[in-house]
Amino acid sequence: MANRKRTKTSSSIRRKDTRTAYAFISPWIIGFVCFTLFPIIFMFRVSLTNRKLNGVSEFSGMQNYVNMFKSGIFWNSIWVTLFFTIVMVIVTTIWAVIMALLLNQKQKLNGIFQFCYFLPSVIPSVALAYAFRTIFGKEAGLFNAFLSIFAGKNVAVNWLYDHATVYMVVFFITLFTYNTGQMMLIFRSGLSDVPMELYEACELDGAGAAKKFFSVTLPMISPLVLFNAVNGCVSALNGSFALLYPLTGESGNPDGMTQVLSLLIYKEAFSNMKVGYSCALSVVLFLIAALFGALLFGLSQKLVYYEN
Amino acid sequence: MKSAKTKKRVSQLWLYLLKTIVAVIMFLPIIWIATGGFKTLTEFTTSSRIIPQNFTLENFTYIFRSSNIFLYVRNTVLLMLGTTIGTLFSSSLVAYPLARMEFKGKNLIFSIIIATMMIPNIALIIPQYIMFGKIGWLDSLLPMIIPAFFAYPYNVFLFRQYFRSIPKELDESATIDGCSRVQIFFKVLVPLSKPTYATIAVLSCVFWWNELTQPVFYINSDEWRTLTMALMTSYMYTSGNAFVINWPSIMAAATLMILPPMLLYFFGNRFLVGGIKTTGLKG
Numbered sequence: 001m002a003n004r005k006r007t008k009t010s011s012s013i014r015r016k017d018t019r020t021a022y023a024f025i026s027p028w029i030i031g032f033v034c035f036t037l038f039p040i041i042f043m044f045r046v047s048l049t050n051r052k053l054n055g056v057s058e059f060s061g062m063q064n065y066v067n068m069f070k071s072g073i074f075w076n077s078i079w080v081t082l083f084f085t086i087v088m089v090i091v092t093t094i095w096a097v098i099m100a101l102l103l104n105q106k107q108k109l110n111g112i113f114q115f116c117y118f119l120p121s122v123i124p125s126v127a128l129a130y131a132f133r134t135i136f137g138k139e140a141g142l143f144n145a146f147l148s149i150f151a152g153k154n155v156a157v158n159w160l161y162d163h164a165t166v167y168m169v170v171f172f173i174t175l176f177t178y179n180t181g182q183m184m185l186i187f188r189s190g191l192s193d194v195p196m197e198l199y200e201a202c203e204l205d206g207a208g209a210a211k212k213f214f215s216v217t218l219p220m221i222s223p224l225v226l227f228n229a230v231n232g233c234v235s236a237l238n239g240s241f242a243l244l245y246p247l248t249g250e251s252g253n254p255d256g257m258t259q260v261l262s263l264l265i266y267k268e269a270f271s272n273m274k275v276g277y278s279c280a281l282s283v284v285l286f287l288i289a290a291l292f293g294a295l296l297f298g299l300s301q302k303l304v305y306y307e308n
Numbered sequence: 309m310k311s312a313k314t315k316k317r318v319s320q321l322w323l324y325l326l327k328t329i330v331a332v333i334m335f336l337p338i339i340w341i342a343t344g345g346f347k348t349l350t351e352f353t354t355s356s357r358i359i360p361q362n363f364t365l366e367n368f369t370y371i372f373r374s375s376n377i378f379l380y381v382r383n384t385v386l387l388m389l390g391t392t393i394g395t396l397f398s399s400s401l402v403a404y405p406l407a408r409m410e411f412k413g414k415n416l417i418f419s420i421i422i423a424t425m426m427i428p429n430i431a432l433i434i435p436q437y438i439m440f441g442k443i444g445w446l447d448s449l450l451p452m453i454i455p456a457f458f459a460y461p462y463n464v465f466l467f468r469q470y471f472r473s474i475p476k477e478l479d480e481s482a483t484i485d486g487c488s489r490v491q492i493f494f495k496v497l498v499p500l501s502k503p504t505y506a507t508i509a510v511l512s513c514v515f516w517w518n519e520l521t522q523p524v525f526y527i528n529s530d531e532w533r534t535l536t537m538a539l540m541t542s543y544m545y546t547s548g549n550a551f552v553i554n555w556p557s558i559m560a561a562a563t564l565m566i567l568p569p570m571l572l573y574f575f576g577n578r579f580l581v582g583g584i585k586t587t588g589l590k591g
Contacts, residue, residue: 031455
């Protein structure tokens with residue numbers, strides 16, 4: 001009797017729980033439907049029209065996609081997006097590991113060093129972009145002046161507009177983004193979790209610093225490196241606009257060399273007023289992100305424990 | 309013995325040197341911005357010295373007197389407060405059953421939340437732009453503030469992780485005391501999670517203080533411009549045929565924009581640095 005009563009209450013509790021749970025979750029459900037699911041469906045629909053910025057729209061079938069695949073600007077942008085994303089992730093990951101390694105060597109003044117290493121990542125990307133536009137500017141640029149001291153003559157390179165140097169400078173600037181600072185902090189805690197005994201054992205074998213890094217440190221933090229690298233791909237896709245738009249403009253100067261897909265989407269929608277075409281580009285960006293996302297999801301299932 | 313000691317000292321010195329070089333590289337743009345604000349336009353465009361030769365405050369007086377900086381600050385603060393309050397409230401509500409209750413469809417909902425974390429904002433911004441245009445929200449802060457009240461997947465995920473680390477026994481003893489699920493949330497979990505709320509609030513504020521992409525898409529008029537947008541558009545003018553960018557004014561405005569995150573580093577380090585670390589480790 002008592003037993004039966006308990007089963008009854010527990011199942012009614014569970015039913016009540018389900019109701020309460022959905023009441024709590026309802027904000028997300030509404031938000032997901034209105035601000036994610038609907039825009040996704042709407043994006044596919046608009047991509048099949050020749051919608052203009054003023055709202056005039058006519059069904060045009062696959063015309064946008066046909067134009068897109070024929071467009072050299074589009075293929076350039078795809079190439080730039082993949083190139084930018086992958087190189088940025090590699091460069092920033094290496095730099096974050098270097099900074100974390102340096103900071104993990106316990107010394108005095110480490111607090112000041114961490115402050116200097118970390119602060120650039122939490123300031124607005126616009127401010128950084130404008131600082132670097134002038135630092136790497138042709139006239140009165142700090143970097144040209146610095147090189148002039150060593151060259152013994154006046155160096156006047158327009159770093160951000162020169163085909164040969166633009167990528168170097170842009171990737172250098174990505175070292176100052178939020179992603180780098182975040183990775184540095186993560187690697188710092190990852191590095192301090194590496195057991196000291198492993199280093200001591202290595203020292204007994206007479207290994208040098210480089211040997212220690214490659215045979216102990218790197219294998220120990222490799223899951224973190226891998227996870228952050230793929231995570232960085234998603235944030236690079238999303239964050240490239242805020243860095244590159246103030247840095248090289250919507251056309252991705254020089255000659256579209258830095259025109260990632262997000263810049264092209266913006267330009268097509270707001271300068272060329274072709275919203276339909278811009279939606280077709282968004283579909284492509286969405287699919288690229290889905291690809292990276294699936295990769296990250298697969299990795300996180302393997303490497304990161306969501307369940308305690 | 310003595311030589312081993314000297315050797316160690318030398319390697320320490322090398323390490324200091326290396327650390328200093330990296331620090332100079334990383335901090336140089338900030339110094340460049342901060343000193344640039346005190347240069348005249350002529351000096352900024354003709355000389356590459358870091359220290360201002362003709363120290364001037366004209367850029368700061370220009371910013372405060374002749375540009376709508378107070379308006380931009382107001383907009384940015386409104387945006388920050390609106391989105392942060394919205395996401396703290398809604399995301400923690402949504403996270404609660406995901407962390408604490410058993411119900412049908414829980415796994416499916418959680419998987420969708422994880423999946424939407426991977427969609428970059430920028431991929432959906434054009435359809436959202438059209439949508440917000442139809443409801444007449446464009447050129448206001450609403451397209452950014454209203455969605456915050458319907459839970460950001462990322463923050464839901466963080467809240468869930470934190471809620472799970474609070475012992476379940478507390479819920480159970482509250483149930484025995486006659487608390488309902490709703491009461492447990494407000495009387496047990498929320499008071500215990502104050503540091504979590506502070507962390508997510510700090511991260512949200514930093515994000516929206518720095519955010520450029522969404523305002524650039526949604527906002528057109530000067531009236532709703534945020535500081536980041538103003539930095540890009542408000543300090544340039546045409547004089548005759550020439551297009552002049554008022555670099556030192558931009559640098560002065562940027563200096564002011566760097567101050568809040570910097571102060572946060574000093575006074576809210578636990579939430580800022582600690583928060584960023586955990587989001588990366590678990591997200």
